[in-house]
Amino acid sequence: MTSSTPRRTLLAAALAAAAGTAATAVPAVASAGPGTARRGHAPAPGLVDNRFWSSYTDWRCGTADGTKAVPGDRPGLVLARPAGSADHTDPHTGRTSAWEYASWTSPVHTSTVPATEVIASWNARTPPGTWIQVELSGTYSDSTATPWYVLGRWASGDGEEDIRRTSVDDQTDGRSSVWTDTFAIDDPAGGLRLRAYRLRLTLYRKPGSGLTPTVWRIGAMASDVPDRFTVPASAPGPARELAVPRYSQNTHVGQYPEYDNGGEAWCSPTSSQMVVEYWGRRPTAEDLAWVDPAFADPQVCHAARFTYDHQYEGCGNWPFNAAYAATYPGMNAVVTRLRSLTELEDLVRAGIPVITSQSFLKEELTGAGYGTSGHLMTVVGFTPDGDVVANDPASPDNEAVRRVYRRREWENIWLRTKRYNASGKVASGTGGVCYLYFPDHLSPARRKALAALGVL
Template sequence: MTSSTPRRTVLAAALAAAAGTAAASAAPATALVRDTPDTAHVPASALVDNRFWTSYTDWRSGSAAGTRAVAGHRPGLVIATPAGRTDYTDPHTGTTSAWEYASWTSPVHISTVPATEVITSWNADTPPGTWIQIELRGTYDDATATPWFVMGRWASGDGDGDIRRTSVDDQSDGRSTVWTDTFAVDDAASGLRLASYQLRLTLHRTPGTTATPTVWRLGAMASDIPDRFTVPASVPGLARELAVPRYSQNTHVGQYPEYDNGGEAWCSPTSSQMIIEYWGRRPSAEDLAWVNPAFADPQVCHAARFTFDHQYEGCGNWPFNAAYAATYPDMNAVVTRLRSLTDLETLIRAGIPAITSQSFRKEELTGAGYGTAGHLMTVIGFTANGDVIANDPASPSNEAVRRVYKRREWENIWLRTKRYNASGKVVSGTGGVCYLYFPDRPTPAQRKALAAVGIR
């Protein structure tokens, strides 16, 4: 019912541990460029700041080394003339290969929220023989700088000639650490915060080819969520249910154990697949040809395979799930945080479901029938009295996936950052993390709803 390792539980435990130095990047150093003040990032609240680069103007800002911006229906960034060549030894195959690369570095973004955590997101197409690396470098509020941290090495495929998509462990500067996909200040109680950051995108391809990744969206969610065991109750404001497909991860128990031990751990990709199909996208018969024809809902197996993080050894890498969703035609996907169920109501009202991350003891969520240290669900609506309607993949069958959970219980387990586990130990909560998937051309109402929660 959970991803292979609970996300915030890992983060909380790891913050007390020592970590190594940041991984080096093949891309050249670039000059700092200041982000021009505009309305491109709309904070969802005083606790969260979102900044995404998506437009032709965005891609022409910052510093380019061998990349160029392309205009059109969906502006993006591609390799123009490679800036150099580097060798990369894939730690998951042991293969060393040469790659041409080009890079783009964003302007420095001054966050509206001096942050304790930053999570990046990207939407890209990586043809066979290409891949991308995403890095983050920041400046603390005491004016000292971090090194470049690798936030992901990603390819949509995993065939011959492709790298294995991976997070990078053991990255720390002694003040902050990257845990799988989350940059986190080691001691938030110290008052240290990340005041600004920039992102570096490095595009790779097989030497001598003309292939190139195309990146349509790159950005990050910076946040400073206070420690809290409970959150204020929101007032119900919507009764609506979206018609979202229902898939149970438990249908796939024991299937393809090489991907996070099988379906019992596939809450994240199962939730992702539900939303992808809600928007009318799905893998082709050719895409699914590798799946055992005896298995039901092969698209869920497909989602697990292509969200799998070979370092994390699980399918619960948040940005990898968003990046997978965005491989479907004209889809956008981000990881962010919301402030209340009111924000979710805003999205549902506009026809946008959300995938939320939460952890709880069995007795904390009436009707769930289980407890979990980390689990993803799909919020699809609200009842007349404001209770949450969720497609919960931790269900025995597709028919049983639709659940109704008490509003107050559900809101608290999702938004809190501290909780007591079954042993009475204080552990962490996810603080309102969610995935949002939406079309590249949303309706005016959808665009307005996304802007209201800080996403453009």
């Protein structure tokens, strides 16, 4: 019922230790009572900053070394000429291969939020024999610089000509670190923040092949969400429920254990597949030919395989899930944070389901029937009373996937950054992390909802 979470748990432990966090060290924020809940409530606006590059102008504004911006209905970046060549040893296959490469570096982005965390995401296609690397370098609030950090080495495929998509461990300068898919300040309580950053995109191909990856979108969410055990209550808006396909991860328990021990840990790719299909996309019969025909919903197995992070040893890498969704024609995907349940309601009302990440004890979420240190589900609607309608993949079968969770419980579980685990120790919450998937062609209402978040 959970995604693999060991490295995310390490992130929480590292941040807690650096800040000297103990059960009594971080005061809980009092929950707003019924008289104080109000429609449109959101925490202070300076919590989340989104910056994504996707237009032809965006690609031309960066610094190119062998890459080229391509115009059209879906502008992108391609490898036009090699800037150099290098050998790369894949740690997961042991193979050393030569690769041609070219790069693109974004303009410096000064975040509206001096950040404690940054999560990048990208949308690309990599034909067999090509791959991409995404890196971040930034400037701290004391005007010193970070090193270049690798945020992912990614290929859409995993054939013989491909590298194994992977995060990179053990990256730190003693002031910040990368934990799987998240850049994080090591000691937020000390006041250090990331003030600005650049992203570097390197495109690789087999020498002499003439192939190229194509990248349509790259960017990042920077945030500084304060320590909080609870958040104020928001008042519900109008009811709406979206017709999102329902898939259970638990019907896949034991299937393809090489991908994160099988379906019991496939909450993230199962949620991703539900939303991909909501937008009318799905794998072809040829794509699914490798799946045992006796298995129901083979597309969930497919999603698990093609979101798998070989270093993390799991399918829960947030940007890898977004990148998988964006491999489908005309699809875009980002990882971000929302500041409030109201923002999520606005997206659902516009017709955009939201995949959310949360952690909780069994008794904290009525009707779930389980506790988790990290789990993804898809919010598809709200009842007239404002309760959350979620497609929760941690269900015994597809029919049971639709759940209604109490608004106040769910809101707090999703938006908090601190919680108590089953041992009574302080652990982390994700602070509103979510995946947003959307097609190229959007209705005005959907475009307005995404633009309000700075995603478009």
